[in-house]
Amino acid sequence: MLAYLLRRLFAAAVMLVVIVMVVFSIFFLIPKWAGVDIATSFVGKQADPAAVRAVAEKLGLDDPIYAQVWEFFKGIFVGRTYAAGGDVTNCAAPCFGYSFRSEQAIWPVLTDRFPVTLGLALGAAVLWLLFGVAAGVLSALKRGTLWDRGAMIVALAGVSLPIYFTGMLSLAVFAFGLKWINAEYVPLADSFSGWLGGMILPWITLAFLYAAMYARITRATMMEILGEDYIRTARAKGLTEQVVIRKHAMRSTMTPILTMLGMDLGALIGGAILTETTFSLPGLGQAVLNAIRNQDLPVILGVTLITSLAVLIANLVVDVLYAVIDPRVRLA
């Protein structure tokens, strides 16, 4: 178990380094190859060459990629000092660098925006697990009935709707048309009811999409499991149908659901770009989208790192939980 964990953690660390190198390559090598100088785009088009050189030297933009990646990681753990001539800036650990555009430090931006995204993802996850899994199980048990067909049609429609469209529709109807809620984001620290009001539409919209996916997967898995021999055995030895479903079938059904949950939650915590854009939520997704538009590399690196970390941790947790749910899985 411990050896397994250590090996997985090592693999995750390697993966993080690879991801950071890929991001560096995307934003350094492709512009270079396309003939755009990053230092120039940072200083501005009419900047004098001396200023451009100073920026390039200070940020280490002329160093080879591997050196820049190394400096980046070193900055996170021990801090970093930018120096060019007499111009020295100290960046304490955890140092993710400074935004090219606003010149703010990245770390406070990340810690500022993280709770918004976390709240969005967790709230939606609770909703979609409750409704999606329940709908899927019921459909599988009542296969072919009106309920099953109805639920599956709704689910198919749900996975076919782009989230920004359902988001805009719900804003137009519930916030603007019926005026039921005031769909403005309010930080949780300011007002609980305000926060709830601002989050309810994003939660429902996001949860609708995922509930539809989960309902479809749950139904398919459940139906397959109900055809397994061990379910027949359980029935044959006289267990009530309720026990067969709850204790035997549900347990196996949860395994693929859990895998999906881990990956989806990880990806969402790293930034629900579409949902945050539609509802103007100041989360990580919105930050990274703006950063990509402005070619603001340090912000992109910071968010990508957090996202990847979230995905990797979520996967690790899922794999460990696997062994708890399904005794056939051995961690080795």
Next chain:
Amino acid sequence: MPLQRQVRPGYSRLRGVPATMTAPLHEPTAEAAPSAAEEAAVANAEEKRQAVQGRSLGRIAWERLKRDKLALTGGVIVLVLIAIALLAPVITALVGQDPEVHHEDLIDPLFGTPVGSLGGISGDHLLGVEPVSGRDIFARIVYGARISLLVGFLSAVVAVVLGTILGVLAGFFGGWVDAAISRVMDGLLAFPQLLFIIALVSVMPNELLGLTGTGVRLFVMILVIGFFGWPYIGRVVRGQTLSLREREYVEAARSLGAGRFYILFKELLPNLIAPIIVYTTMMIPTNILTEAALSFLGVGVKPPTASWGQMLSSAIDYYKSDPMYMVIPGVAIFITVLAFNLFGDGVRDALDPKGSR
């Protein structure tokens, strides 16, 4: 399937595909030789029995698909959409509109919204006009279908080609080839995909390989979406190949002296076609949604070129004053993706070996 390694079902743009699809779809059945001298009645019965036995996979699937009304409806809508995309210039010429011509006379100068009810719907402008510019929405929807379907299909082709080749290589050769390809697939699946697609598409230069503007963006979108899609296909193909290569019929071919490539192309690939078809049909709608999302976020196709996602993104500023502008492209995306999903579900059920014949 003792040798098939447990493939984690899971996060996929191909949700809804039950694990049954990873089971081999058909075994090559030996055709029973018809006996020559038999009484007419017996021969007749024999013929009937053979007619039942001898149906090919494609035939069984088609007959099941024909009974599935929803899937057929989806298929018909898909065909209509393809026709619309191919005939876009003809259709817009017939209604006398152009997707990029401005009609500022139809715009209220004070609010920037179309005059008339429902976003300016009229005999001339079947679905109204866009706010500010007054471009005809019907013509833009028709041309937008081209972008959606082009990216949806071609990126699926990229994913299928890469996924099939690499999946077969991994499953067939095993060893370090398998280890390397599997690690890359795991890695790609753990990548924050949308983030990387956005990043890659947005840093691309405006001119590339002789293409400019929209051409570059489409080319890059197709490649990047396809590139992030291949592990989903690759994983399934690898698992299938792993289990198929140990089958008796492969061993029979090998003992008759068949070479590796003969076995690969003549024995294995035909049995992989069904799952590949299923995953391809499930992948197209997801790709269409990804393209729309990219254009919605402003990194995909840009105006004046018409695309549904881009129209929705401009509509976000007018959802209060001109809600029709948002509803029309949204419904277009919805119908298209739903049609592909209905058809895809039908194809999956039709090719499922566990389904009833």
